[in-house]
């Protein structure tokens with residue numbers, strides 16, 4: 076669509092109104108500018124002298140928005156003398172005043188309208204990128220500091236505007252671009268439209284008067300960019316052809332014109348806004364600017380819609396759907412964010428809700444930081460995409476080979492189980508060894524207390540109750556936390572190992588494929604020679620056969636039986652030779668298709684390799700991060716210990732008479748040690764016999780409870796020493812406690828004993844079931860870990876089997892091709908077609924025919940798990956020619972196929 080550059084003229088308002096000093100007047104009705112010399116210049120939009128920013132935008136820019144959303148590039152260029160309002164027209168007065176919407180220039184208004192349109196259109200998916208550069212002479216600088224930036228909403232865009240405005244230099248041309256990418260579904264296909272809106276502020280420049288070819292004075296800018304633009308505009312305006320001869324237009328002479336190529340004589344819909352001064356003193360400048368406008372409006376641009384359709388598959392459409400949904404969510408979130416921010420500003424919201432809102436805003440910011448980490452928006456989405464892709468690929472592969480895989484998996488499971496149980500045995504031995512070391516274990520009792528439940532049994536000299544409390548909380552929480560982290564770390568390490576192995580496999584496969592491709596390419600010419608030679612030979616033999624046949628006819632007609640039988644023999648010999656030659660021609664077939672198939676398979680493998688390397692890189696990064704976290708948490712805990720030590724010293728310094736209580740504690744500790752010894756005896760028995768009888772269990776509980784009671788007593792005394800008077804908080808109501816005490820006092824000794832026995836029995840039961848539950852939990856955890864190991868091992872082994880199989884196929888092909896090459900080379904030489912040699916070739920090629928058939932089915936590996944099928948076909952002895960079998964690496968296992976099942980047998984079994 077050819078469209079002339081559209082022009083608008085805006086006259087800069089002056090503060091005084093002495094009409095005698097004004098040299099231009101807009102004729103709004105006729106869209107012309109009347110000059111003081113009575114000359115009149117027609118333009119598309121002669122704007123009134125008091126034209127507001129809004130009127131200018133609605134009259135000139137709004138129609139461009141439709142072009143933009145249709146997929147056309149649009150360009151708005153402001154041009155004119157210094158201080159005539161070019162920047163004011165595009166942006167508004169200043170950074171701060173730009174906050175007043177009334178004063179907003181074209182760019183903020185355009186952005187606002189664009190986002191309003193986008194928010195209304197729920198059927199499309201949009202992607203917006205903003206860039207802002209300034210051109211100083213021949214240098215181009217980025218004003219945003221980040222190249223182009225993705226924007227999700229108007230506030231993102233305004234933030235960028237502010238960044239750019241703060242960086243603009245005084246005498247520089249600026250180019251602000253908004254790129255809009257739209258995607259939507261049409262008849263199951265995805266339609267894409269990509270359009271760019273450029274906003275160019277051409278800086279004014281000093282002018283020099285020059286005489287043109289007609290003897291008229293022209294004022295030309297001294298700025299190299301503007302001068303080249305003048306030249307381009309003049310040339311373009313003189314060319315009448317719609318398809319301009321690009322070589323005639325000196326776009327390449329300056330950076331500015333190269334950037335504006337599409338705006339002047341290119342594919343954009345362009346609006347040129349000329350800002351002029353009405354003052355008599357500025358008349359020559361005004362005239363010069365209007366002459367430029369006159370020239371520019373003669374230029375025809377070839378406006379095109381930038382759109383294309385991608386025929387994405389169902390899965391890809393789904394991805395598109397997901398992207399679309401994500402985009403919508405982004406919009407919703409940003410709408411909510413603006414709403415919340417404005418609500419916060421009003422100050423009328425109750426405190427609790429204010430807190431909720433600010434929490435929401437913080438969360439949103441955290442999410443955004445995650446997504447746009449290192450200026451790579453949607454980076455995490457990419458990762459997910461790749462990983463899903465990988466997984467779905469392997470899932471779909473496994474679906475097609477389910478029966479085979481089940482056999483394979485069972486086989487590997489047995490191996491893995493064996494490994495796991497042997498590891499368990501080793502672990503069990505280790506723990507037994509630990510138990511045997513009595514002193515070690517006994518010390519453990521001392522430090523941990525009964526069943527390790529209490530960490531409070533410290534000497535008074537060591538610890539205060541307050542610290543004990545801190546210790547208890549602080550020691551436990553990080554342990555679980557770091558254990559979790561350790562697990563994650565373990566998983567990451569396993570993943571890294573897996574990726575490294577897969578990469579190693581693939582690197583080997585790539586090497587083999589590359590070698591084969593090179594070999595095939597190298598041998599191509601020899602095959603061409605053989606084909607040509609044997610084609611000629613066939614023709615010659617057919618000729619001889621025809622001659623012999625006509626002789627035979629003659630012999631038959633004269634009943635010459637002797638000649639007849641001789642000729643019959645000759646004809647059958649000839650036909651045999653023809654067959655042989657045909658066959659050799661066929662085995663020297665053109666393998667261009669094979670080469671291209673192999674090349675594309677090579678590319679796929681390389682891509683896969685690249686993906687794996689990326690995954691590995693990501694895992695290594697996560698590992699480093701996690702290691703850093705672990706170091707940090709260790710640091711924190713050591714800081715806590717230091718803190719505890721300081722408090723401890725402070726407590727120690729308190730002057731309290733402790734002697735008596737210390738003595739009591741000593742006594743209590745002695746009793747506790749004796750009880751611990753008894754308890755240890757039973758516990759050792761429990762470990763050797765595994766199970767205790769009821770009496771022993773009761774004894775154990777008795778000891779434990781007694782130890783716990785002593786612990787409490789020691790703890791209480793410790794608290795007393797440290798001046799911690801508040802008694803242990805109990806959940807039982809004080810009145811209930813009193814009541815209970817009264818009732819207990821009424822009981823006789825015997826009754827109390829019975830009560831205690833009942834209490835102990837209950838405890839024993841509870842402990843028994845807790846023990847069972849604990850054991851079950853440990854078992855479940857172990858099982859879970861075993862399964863995870865199995866799955867990981869299986870997928871690795873499967874991957875290795877696949878890669879090995881593929882390499883084996885490739886190496887077979889390589890060997891086969893090498894042999895064929897030797898044969899072809901011989902055949903292509905003079906005298907190489909002697910009978911004995913050809914017969915040998917025929918014999919060999921019969922044997923290799925099946926291998927060739929398989930080789931023709933190359934690249935199936937990409938179509939899900941058929942690689943395994945190929946592998947098994949090769950491994951079957953009856954299908955592999957004998958010569959090639961010798962060259963085969965002896966296989967570790969024999970793989971056979973029965974219906975849909977793969978059966979793997981170890982050699983010699």
Ligand SMILES: Nc1ncnc2c1ncn2[C@@H]1O[C@H](COP(=O)(O)OP(=O)(O)OP(=O)(O)O)[C@@H](O)[C@H]1O
Nearest residue numbers: 087088156157158159160161162163164168278279
């Ligand atoms: N139409 C207008 N209404 C109100 N103020 C205007 C208008 N045009 C220009 N101004 C004011 O005139 C001053 C100069 O305008 P501006 O900086 O936009 O000119 P410019 O052509 O970009 O100048 P330069 O080429 O030197 O960068 C600014 O203070 C601006 O606010």
